[in-house]
Amino acid sequence: VSQRLIVHGAKGRGGQDGSASPQYRNGLQAVRMIAASEGIRGFYRGLGPSLATYMPASAIWWSAYGAYQRLIWNAVEVWVDRGGAGQGSIEEVSARGSTIAAVQTSASVAAGLTSGVITNPLDVIKTRIQVAHTGRGGQVPTFMGVFRDLVRHDGVAGLMRGVVPKMANTALWSTCMVSVYEFLKRLAMKDPTA
Numbered sequence: 001v002s003q004r005l006i007v008h009g010a011k012g013r014g015g016q017d018g019s020a021s022p023q024y025r026n027g028l029q030a031v032r033m034i035a036a037s038e039g040i041r042g043f044y045r046g047l048g049p050s051l052a053t054y055m056p057a058s059a060i061w062w063s064a065y066g067a068y069q070r071l072i073w074n075a076v077e078v079w080v081d082r083g084g085a086g087q088g089s090i091e092e093v094s095a096r097g098s099t100i101a102a103v104q105t106s107a108s109v110a111a112g113l114t115s116g117v118i119t120n121p122l123d124v125i126k127t128r129i130q131v132a133h134t135g136r137g138g139q140v141p142t143f144m145g146v147f148r149d150l151v152r153h154d155g156v157a158g159l160m161r162g163v164v165p166k167m168a169n170t171a172l173w174s175t176c177m178v179s180v181y182e183f184l185k186r187l188a189m190k191d192p193t194a
Contacts, residue, residue, distance in 0.1 A: 001030045001043070007131040046130035049143055053122040061115040061174060068107035068114075076103065101179075108178040112171030120166050121159035125150065 005024055024030040034042040076099065080090045093099055125146050132141045141149075150158045 001027055001034065003046075003127055003130045004034070005030055007127070045132075045140055046126050049122065049126035049129050052143070053119055053126050056122070057115050057119040057170070060118055061111050061170075064111035064114045065107050065174075065178065068110040069103060072103045072106055104178060104182050105175055108175045109171045112174040113167045115174070116167035116170035117163055120163045123166060124159055124161055 005027060008024065024033065038045070073094070076093065077090050080093050125143060128146045128150065129141055129143065132146070154161070
């Protein structure tokens with residue numbers, strides 16, 4: 001529903017796709033129109049491509065997050081070795097809450113940017129499937145059909161449409177998520193002295 005509202009626009013504002021697509025007054029009307037024209041299946045259009053987008057995005061994000069943390073901690077260690085922390089040792093610097101938060105936030109943003117750019121082509125195809133009108137006989141466009149049409153009409157660059165907002169969204173969302181994750185992880189840890 002949200003994808004259709006974004007692409008097709010609300011009544012009176014026109015859609016972004018330039019087609020004579022349905023114009024919705026609000027989300028409730030969109031739900032009603034989708035249910036009436038496509039049934040329950042209309043709400044699950046693009047489920048396969050969504051899973052094909054979100055599963056690799058998550059795997060890429062968590063792998064990149066761990067890798068970026070190691071890279072950033074290595075950079076912090078080099079900085080400390082070169083006297084960047086004054087008289088502080090790497091143990092003292094790395095134990096500071098502010099250093100830990102800075103490393104985790106930086107790694108999260110970098111992982112979000114990486115995941116966003118790598119999975120953007122999948123996201124473009126997924127969104128097109130979700131918002132497409134059914135074809136003759138009620139057929140929903142296929143993943144490969146949308147891919148071929150997109151490349152034919154827009155070239156390979158069409159797969160990167162919206163990459164900057166996708167990267168920003170992924171970086172911001174993942175930073176919020178990992179902040180809560182790391183906080184809860186610290187809370188759940190047992191005190192070794194207890």
